[in-house]
Amino acid sequence: RKTVTWKKIGKRSVEVAELKTAPGPMPLPIIGNLHNLGTHESPFQAFTELAKTYGDIFSLTLGSTPCLVVNNLELIREVLNQNGKFFGGRPDFIRFHKLFAGDRNNSLALCDWSNLQTRRRNLARRHCGPKQHTDNFARIGSVATFESIELVQTLKSIANSTESSINLKPILMSTAMNMFSHYMCNVRFEETDEEFRKIVDHFDEIFWEINQGYAVDFLPWLEPLYKKHMDKLSGWSQDIRSFILSRIVEQREMNLDTDAPEKDFLDGLLRVLRDDPTVDRNTIIFMLEDFLGGHSSVGNLVMLCLAAVARDPEVAKKVKAEIDGVTKGKRAVTLSDRSNLPYTEATVLECLRYASSPIVPHVATENAVVAGYGVEKGTVVFINNYELNTSEQYWKEPQKFDPSRFLERSKIRVRRNSQCDSGMESDSERSGPINKASEMEKEIVSVKKNIPHFLPFSIGKRTCIGQTLVTTMSFVMFASIMQEFDVAAENLEDLRQKPACVALPKDTFHLYLVPRKH
Numbered sequence: 001r002k003t004v005t006w007k008k009i010g011k012r013s014v015e016v017a018e019l020k021t022a023p024g025p026m027p028l029p030i031i032g033n034l035h036n037l038g039t040h041e042s043p044f045q046a047f048t049e050l051a052k053t054y055g056d057i058f059s060l061t062l063g064s065t066p067c068l069v070v071n072n073l074e075l076i077r078e079v080l081n082q083n084g085k086f087f088g089g090r091p092d093f094i095r096f097h098k099l100f101a102g103d104r105n106n107s108l109a110l111c112d113w114s115n116l117q118t119r120r121r122n123l124a125r126r127h128c129g130p131k132q133h134t135d136n137f138a139r140i141g142s143v144a145t146f147e148s149i150e151l152v153q154t155l156k157s158i159a160n161s162t163e164s165s166i167n168l169k170p171i172l173m174s175t176a177m178n179m180f181s182h183y184m185c186n187v188r189f190e191e192t193d194e195e196f197r198k199i200v201d202h203f204d205e206i207f208w209e210i211n212q213g214y215a216v217d218f219l220p221w222l223e224p225l226y227k228k229h230m231d232k233l234s235g236w237s238q239d240i241r242s243f244i245l246s247r248i249v250e251q252r253e254m255n256l257d258t259d260a261p262e263k264d265f266l267d268g269l270l271r272v273l274r275d276d277p278t279v280d281r282n283t284i285i286f287m288l289e290d291f292l293g294g295h296s297s298v299g300n301l302v303m304l305c306l307a308a309v310a311r312d313p314e315v316a317k318k319v320k321a322e323i324d325g326v327t328k329g330k331r332a333v334t335l336s337d338r339s340n341l342p343y344t345e346a347t348v349l350e351c352l353r354y355a356s357s358p359i360v361p362h363v364a365t366e367n368a369v370v371a372g373y374g375v376e377k378g379t380v381v382f383i384n385n386y387e388l389n390t391s392e393q394y395w396k397e398p399q400k401f402d403p404s405r406f407l408e409r410s411k412i413r414v415r416r417n418s419q420c421d422s423g424m425e426s427d428s429e430r431s432g433p434i435n436k437a438s439e440m441e442k443e444i445v446s447v448k449k450n451i452p453h454f455l456p457f458s459i460g461k462r463t464c465i466g467q468t469l470v471t472t473m474s475f476v477m478f479a480s481i482m483q484e485f486d487v488a489a490e491n492l493e494d495l496r497q498k499p500a501c502v503a504l505p506k507d508t509f510h511l512y513l514v515p516r517k518h
């Protein structure tokens, strides 16, 4: 293996070290190690397998691109946290350019790190990653409940009119898109709107596409063979941008009230455009495309949650019992119920673990060192979080779908007034004055706050900005469906998911929905 020259810039001296690159399988001419990845359904499974031979950090050459794979928590932290500033780039795949009008730097997730990216992230954070107890967080909750109530009504009318299984995915995708466009732009669309339906389908196709890997990513000279495919990608994203421009941005620009308080993400973006001459209109359109596009992940995740309960009636029973206990079947589920529905929330988290969404590859923007090995500028770094999600080193029975792994019991002290409480009193309470509020210990179940090896949204400076939107909106949508329907599959075999993938193909399994009697 060749060596890398690495400049270590300390306080006083500049030292040049010759460091070995990490070990790895011998590459073949032209294709490099691509054949080593074809041995499994997902390249991440192949990484886990190769780690058994080469260790938790190893090198590959894909086509002619040097790559590094890191397979354990300590190494992942070393890459993304300690050395994050050296690994802020993204791979230069042709597909990524096609999806963003010829330049992947138009995309927040696929661009290299830059000052523009820092500004875009900051701009997006307030609306797309609001903190709990802020107005924006509360608005996510009210939009999610509003759209879920609409969804349940639509599903009830479909379920009551057919005995067959339902092609649920497009309906969930439209609901997710309406959650996002309603929250970010105060616009929602009717299910009967053909143009809207087409755009939601395009987004879903792109979400699947972005979750796949192709030989052409590392063998760019294959591009002519992929011409049709690449043209399709460009076409989808062009249609999406014209929709966003004509149906969302231009509509708002006609009615923009610049004196009123900022009402949503779109308002915020248009104000920056007005006030900052260095920001151009395309930046705003691409940002909207990126963030509205996030809805596809919510729709796909909820489909996976429904598949999970269709597969496992015991999980379904617990989710329904928990929801019924809180809502008493009398009102819709809201985001503020989340702390009282830990098993339901844990089911969504278990789906995220089980699906094990891959982390977008990073690229070394300068020569660096990981675990004592040299990493050349331009090296693509794969973070194997499939290993983090499925290894027995981190989870008990990782192959089992078990939401309770995300739960913990703890004791809290609560004050109670013995006169008002209809429960059994303890001896110490009975002996106290009748009206005096007393303290008692209560056991509560809650979702574990921090599991260091559970990193579905990654860590470090390129961490996901959409995690609040995902976890809140998918929770409300999933719980609302579970509150109203029993979910079942015609054939459990159909529910099979691709490993290390949070996406399902656009055309996927159908499910039975049977309205529940409250």
Ligand code: HEM
Pocket (backbone or CB within 6 Å): 080, 108, 109, 110, 121, 128, 290, 291, 292, 293, 294, 295, 297, 298, 301, 357, 358, 359, 360, 361, 362, 456, 457, 458, 459, 460, 461, 462, 463, 464, 465, 466, 467, 469, 470, 502
């Ligand atoms: C199931 C849902 C989702 C999962 C599992 C997920 C996970 C991830 C992961 C692993 C990354 C890469 C982090 C890294 O490179 O280290 C990422 C980046 C990103 N995500 Fe998400 N994400 C989800 C949904 C969303 C949504 C809904 C949005 C927006 C509304 C969003 C916006 C972004 C953006 C903008 C980035 C790029 C950040 C950057 O590179 O600076 N994500 N996400």
